Amino acid sequence: xxxxxxxxxxxxxxxxxxxxxxxxxxxxxxxxxxxxxxxxxxxxxxxxxxxxxxxxxxxxxxxxxxxxxxxxxxxxxxxxxxxxxxxxxxxxxxxxxxxxxxxxxxxxxxxxxxxxxxxxxxxxxxxxxxxxxxxxxxxxxxxxxxxxxxxxxx
Numbered sequence: 001x002x003x004x005x006x007x008x009x010x011x012x013x014x015x016x017x018x019x020x021x022x023x024x025x026x027x028x029x030x031x032x033x034x035x036x037x038x039x040x041x042x043x044x045x046x047x048x049x050x051x052x053x054x055x056x057x058x059x060x061x062x063x064x065x066x067x068x069x070x071x072x073x074x075x076x077x078x079x080x081x082x083x084x085x086x087x088x089x090x091x092x093x094x095x096x097x098x099x100x101x102x103x104x105x106x107x108x109x110x111x112x113x114x115x116x117x118x119x120x121x122x123x124x125x126x127x128x129x130x131x132x133x134x135x136x137x138x139x140x141x142x143x144x145x146x147x148x149x150x151x152x153x154x
Contacts, residue, residue: 029113030094030114031091031092031093031094031113031114031115032113032114032115032116033092033115034088034090034092034115036115037088037115037116037117039086039088039116039117039119041059041061041084041086041117041119042086042088042117043061043062043063043086043088043117044088044090045063045090046063046065046070046090048061048063049061049062049063049070049071050071051071051074051076053076056078056080056081056082057081057082057083057084058076058077058081058082058083058084059084059086060074060083060084060085060086061086061088062085062086062087062088062100063087063088063089063090064087064088064089064090064091064098064100064112064134064145065089065090065091065098066091066096066138066139066141066145067138067139067140067141067142067144067145068144068145069087069100069132069134069145069146069147071147072146072147072148073147073148073150074147074148074149074150075149075150076150077124077149077150077151077152078124078151078152078153078154079124079125079126079127079151079152079153079154080124080154081123081124082121082123083121083122083123083124083149084119084120084121084122085100085102085110085119085120085122085132086117086118086119087100087110087112087117087118087119087120088112088116088117089112089113089114089115089116089117090115091114091115092114092115093114094114096114096138096139097111097112097113097114097136097138098111098112098134098136098138098145099111099112099134099135099136100112100118100120100132100133100134100135101120101132101133101135102120102122102130102131102132102133102149103130103131103132104122104124104125104126104130105120105122107120107121109135111135111136124149124151126151127151127152127153128150128151129148129149129150129151130148130149130151131146131147131148131149132146132147132148132149133145133146133147134146
């Protein structure tokens with residue numbers, strides 16, 4: 001790649017741009033309408049959040065909205081389970097994505113855009129209390145976006 005610029009921009013360097021935003025903006029999805037979300041594990045309301053066990057698979061239908069996850073304390077997970085976190089971001093403000101990660105995951109995180117549902121597979125490697133948390137700064141109460149899983153031996 002050829003070097004184009006080798007000194008700070010004049011004024012505030014955060015105003016620098018690689019390409020004009022006008023080239024990217026028409027192709028950007030601002031938010032996904034909740035009613036149009038067709039993900040098989042979408043959770044369209046916080047009251048519909050739940051944990052469902054199917055043999056050794058556990059499906060956590062989870063919501064995220066400033067400043068919490070629902071459910072935020074999950075019990076009944078056992079070593080050997082496959083835990084699927086299906087996280088739906090209930091925000092409808094285009095600039096409030098939420099991140100999701102759980103300690104020990106082989107995938108670093110999910111980034112869930114407003115109105116979107118994304119799935120993370122996690123397999124517990126040890127018994128104990130395991131934290132999960134939001135990885136994308138979302139509001140002044142971002143540090144409150146966390147929860148815990150209780151993992152027990154089989």
